[in-house]
Amino acid sequence: EEAVLEERFEARIDEGAFIEAKDWMPEHYRKTLVRQISQHAHSEIVGMLPEGNWISRAPTLKRKAILLAKIQDEAGHGLYLYSAGETLGTSRDQMLQALHTGKAKYSSIFNYPTLTWADVGVIGWLVDGAAIMNQIPLCRCSYAPYARAMIRVCKEESFHQRQGFDSLLVMMKEGTPEQRAMVQDATNRWWWPSLMMFGPPDADSPNTAQSMRWGIKRLSNDDLRQKFIDATVPQAEVLGVTLPDPHLQWNEERQHHDFGPIDWQEFWRVVNGEGPCNRERLAARVKAWDDGAWVREAALAHARKKNTAAEA
Ligand code: FAQ
DSSP states (O other): OOOOOOOOOOHHHTTTOBOOOOOOOOOOHHHHHHHHHHHHHHHHTTTTHHHHTTTOOOOSHHHHHHHHHHHHHHHHHHHHHHHHHHHHHHHTTHEEEEEEEEOSSOOOGGGOOOOHHHHHHOOOOIHHHHHHHTTTTTOOOOOHHHHHHHHHHHHHHHHHHHHHHHHHHHHHHHHHHHHHHHHHHHHHHHHHHHHHOOOGGGGGGGTTHHHHHHHHHHSSSSHHHHHHHHHHHHHHHHTOOOOOOOEEEETTTTTEEEEOOOOOEEEEEEEIIIIITHHHHHHHHHHHHTTTTTHHHHHHHHHHHHHHHHOO
């Protein structure tokens, strides 16, 4: 019977149908989604930390208000994504425990430090830019609750990308030589890690083939990385910054930009916990969880009291 259900499921996927939470699905499909959606949620929440570092030091009231709104959006994205994950039968507590014990991953990009104000602009421009490139195809993911969450997330990410680009443009066009140097320095530090956000090359990506067959991923890691590079080169020209890759060059034949080798050893080092800020980021999340224990206990006690009152 299982085989029949699986065949029917595969046929629906082939027709391009969307799968809803209550539909039958193979265990491996469910597991793959919980893995990707929970890691995506963790990335949003951990991703609040590097920028949060600058809220109290934003240069103007306007920039502070924008940054606060952006970081609150990331919290919202994390919450939609945990909810989407819960529709697959894994609780939020289970997902968070996997993060806090180091079992679940989150995006490598958030293990790099934000050294100057220009980093905040560059995160908007490059990190949110890469996030949008990766997430637009996820709006057509075969698992409908995830696809629906992505639609709103992408709209908000596009505001995030624009605010980052705008803040950099102001520094480059109206700023001092020191400010322009700061933008260039931040670009130099974030460019390669942004390219790593798309994941390992297709040939070394154990999950891509199956996820693409199931319509979870619509485009491969390398295809998205190439699209991101092609979209970003002209933006760097508008800004007047140099992307730190001497091999970056338009290839007329391929109709794409060629680019230099990515340091995959660095990528795996960061993914496996040895990046510049891995320990600090995880410790911050564990502390927030521990510090919030009294809120969870109080909410439970209140709910119990209400239930008892209702029964009496
Ligand atoms: N970092 O076989 P694949 C944001 C892992 S945007 C860490 O290719 P898959 C917005 C991968 O999990 C960032 N680990 O895997 C924001 C797997 O390990 P596993 C979040 C990585 O899943 C902006 C192993 O390597 N976006 O937060 C990374 O098919 C600004 C083999 O890789 C998403 O999560 C990496 N970069 O493809 C917030 C998007 N790459 O799980 C705040 C949804 C790979 O088997 C401020 N996710 N790994 O133990 C995806 O599209 C996919 O999961 C990929 C990876 C493309 C990330």
